[in-house]
Amino acid sequence: MAQTGHRASADAASSAAEVGEAKTRILLAAERLFAEHGYSGASLRSIMAAAEVNTASIHYYFRHKEGLLRAIFEMRVAPMNEERQERLAAIEQQSGDGTPEVDAVLRAFIEPAIRRTRAQGGQAFNRISALCSVDPDPAVRQVVFDSYDTVSRHFTALLRKACPHLTDEEFYWRQHCIYGSMMYMRTDNGRVAYLLGDRGAGHSDTALQQLLVFLTAGMKAPGDGAVAGA
Amino acid sequence: MAQTGHRASADAASSAAEVGEAKTRILLAAERLFAEHGYSGASLRSIMAAAEVNTASIHYYFRHKEGLLRAIFEMRVAPMNEERQERLAAIEQQSGDGTPEVDAVLRAFIEPAIRRTRAQGGQAFNRISALCSVDPDPAVRQVVFDSYDTVSRHFTALLRKACPHLTDEEFYWRQHCIYGSMMYMRTDNGRVAYLLGDRGAGHSDTALQQLLVFLTAGMKAPGDGAVAGA
DNA sequence: GTCTATATGTGGATAGAC
């Protein structure tokens, strides 16, 4: 009830089921509408109507539209990134100077991003994240970059160590396949799960499983150097 | 010079280097700006300014913004789809009742889409196509759907025959990886090549090569049925 | 066919009363 002065944090979602203070209602409504129509496609007016707040409140709490988007990202990405970092660090420590397992590195990075079915906004955010990651608007790209860059670098460095059979250029392009596959999976998965609610849980598991199998095989495939080995 | 009454066709790009009649200038300017800022991010005003035409001409030639987008798609996709269909049909005929090669089917579908470096608008369109394929706007999705659906179905059917080791659900999700990888590759590839001009040709070849290696490995990876074979 | 001027709608953001 109190603490409206605090910035948007991870517990915003958990307290959502309760009475719903204005700020939380705005965040959840925005998340839903951004997922449905994209960032630029969802107007502040439609968000205000869905959240049942007045015209000025969004600017009061979030300054501007971009601030609202950023708040949503901070709310959702923080716990995801924590989990990713922990798991990546564990792999790093375990493998020492050797080459880590491709499969494990991919799973550590991807699973926390895909498996977000609880707190019903989680799946909607999957779709937002996917859409924003290819949005041409520099402001949007900046939000995405700020949210993911640190962990992504960590992931990339570790995955690179796991793929000594690839040249830098080969690795570069294959990484595109990883991000693209994740991105596409999240748009659809987000849409499906949004429509199906909790019934989408089974779908989500299969999707994750197939994604990991696919990407692992793709990264392990020999480069130009090795001809038929591996 | 004449034939301004004809609808936008494949030769619009080739005659672009000439004097440049208004309609062609609009098409090329729109292609460039849609690629740069996305469909909804590029205003008709900015397009008119770039094409050096007046406010009314776009509506005169294309009725509305969506008509302009559709004209661009028709101009670029028609030849691409022809090539795809030919190559898919060739594989189909060659393999008869047997199972076609995964590698060949993927290449037939993907190569015509990625290798579009000539007619400098080709790469810009790659990016437009990628962006629009995940655009939440129903009108945009309709344009994309109308352009690609027929050939996509053909491709899917043939690829399905090439993957008897997968269940329908496994196949469904792995297809997401294909479309996602293509999509992401095309956004970047389109951006890079747009900035680099013809110097991006080498990049384009490597990108295509790695994409095919990656996707082939991913699709060939055994499903749940087969455990360690292949 | 080509242009200028403008209609009409909607967006984000603010001022200022309560």
Add this chain to the structure above:
DNA sequence: GTCTATCCACATATAGAC
């Protein structure tokens, strides 16, 4: 902190003269 009323920029689209 909360609300109403409004500003202003910019979008698509059209009317109608030349």
